[in-house]
Amino acid sequence: MKMLGLPLLLLLALLLAGCSGVASVSAALFGDPGTVSSQEGALTAEATEEPPSSAAPANVVPPSPTPVQAPATPVPTPKPGTVTAAPILMYHYIRELPPNTTDHLGYGLSIAPKLFEDELAYLAGAGYTSVSMEDLVSHITRGTPLPPKPIVLTFDDGYSDFYMAAWPLLKKYGFGATAYLVVDFLGKPGYLSWQQTQELRDSGIEIGAHTLDHVDLAIQGLPQARRQIFDSRQILQQRLNAPVNTFAYPSGRYTTSTVKLVGEAGFSSAVTTAFGERHTTANLLTLARIRVSGGISMLNFIKNLAG
Numbered sequence: 001m002k003m004l005g006l007p008l009l010l011l012l013a014l015l016l017a018g019c020s021g022v023a024s025v026s027a028a029l030f031g032d033p034g035t036v037s038s039q040e041g042a043l044t045a046e047a048t049e050e051p052p053s054s055a056a057p058a059n060v061v062p063p064s065p066t067p068v069q070a071p072a073t074p075v076p077t078p079k080p081g082t083v084t085a086a087p088i089l090m091y092h093y094i095r096e097l098p099p100n101t102t103d104h105l106g107y108g109l110s111i112a113p114k115l116f117e118d119e120l121a122y123l124a125g126a127g128y129t130s131v132s133m134e135d136l137v138s139h140i141t142r143g144t145p146l147p148p149k150p151i152v153l154t155f156d157d158g159y160s161d162f163y164m165a166a167w168p169l170l171k172k173y174g175f176g177a178t179a180y181l182v183v184d185f186l187g188k189p190g191y192l193s194w195q196q197t198q199e200l201r202d203s204g205i206e207i208g209a210h211t212l213d214h215v216d217l218a219i220q221g222l223p224q225a226r227r228q229i230f231d232s233r234q235i236l237q238q239r240l241n242a243p244v245n246t247f248a249y250p251s252g253r254y255t256t257s258t259v260k261l262v263g264e265a266g267f268s269s270a271v272t273t274a275f276g277e278r279h280t281t282a283n284l285l286t287l288a289r290i291r292v293s294g295g296i297s298m299l300n301f302i303k304n305l306a307g
């Protein structure tokens with residue numbers, strides 16, 4: 001009688017409190033092994049489908065709500081072969097050419113400032129956010145998050161109109177850019193000066209190397225190609241006191257030996273002139289781009305963005 005005193009008091013208290021699980025509670029308190037074990041079996045089997053609060057033993061001790069914590073979201077490391085879709089646009093000149101120009105090559109490489117502004121306005125309105133090549137590489141290799149609709153804006157050759165015409169518009173629309181520079185052309189008429197280059201770099205424009213003097217790397221001897229690739233990186237880094245980790249093959253020309261040299265020189269990315277916008281760890285040194293050709297219509301510009 002004395003031993004049953006405490007359980008009976010508990011049962012009474014629960015009854016008074018309007019507890020509905022009387023049968024289960026009595027089974028738990030007074031030892032009905034069959035009932036308890038069958039409930040435990042049910043609990044185990046249904047643990048993923050029903051909340052455990054419906055199980056009888058929980059009514060004996062007032063349930064203390066345990067907050068369900070969502071597991072922390074780790075930064076995913078992409079598996080090799082994971083494809084990142086991000087357009088890398090390729091520009092050259094941002095300048096006006098007379099409509100009757102006979103410079104067909106120059107025309108194909110030139111976008112008028114007004115059209116360039118229309119393109120930037122479209123990109124901004126469509127929700128694109130510019131990222132650097134460094135950001136893109138970091139995402140592809142380490143899973144570092146990118147903003148929605150990432151895009152890289154690249155400008156080849158280091159023409160002075162990048163500073164005069166393109167940069168003010170990029171700033172107006174809140175875009176960054178990557179400029180691939182030909183080291184020995186810097187300071188020559190029509191090209192950026194070192195001072196302008198330093199100012200661009202200090203303002204957040206990413207600087208990439210585009211060889212010493214724009215040679216065709218596919219037909220260079222190995223020592224010459226090595227000099228063009230290694231020295232262009234080293235000179236830019238020394239003069240600008242900043243890392244230079246991305247490279248562009250002049251005219252998109254390269255061989256497997258060239259790609260190997262680019263990797264040995266320490267570049268983490270290199271861009272070609274092949275068309276595309278899908279990138280993987282396997283092609284970080286031969287990344288495809290989307291050329292923005294002179295005279296392109298807005299309709300085709302928009303179509304090309306999809307790769």
Ligand SMILES: [Zn+2]
Nearest residue numbers: 156157250251
């Ligand atoms: Zn070039």
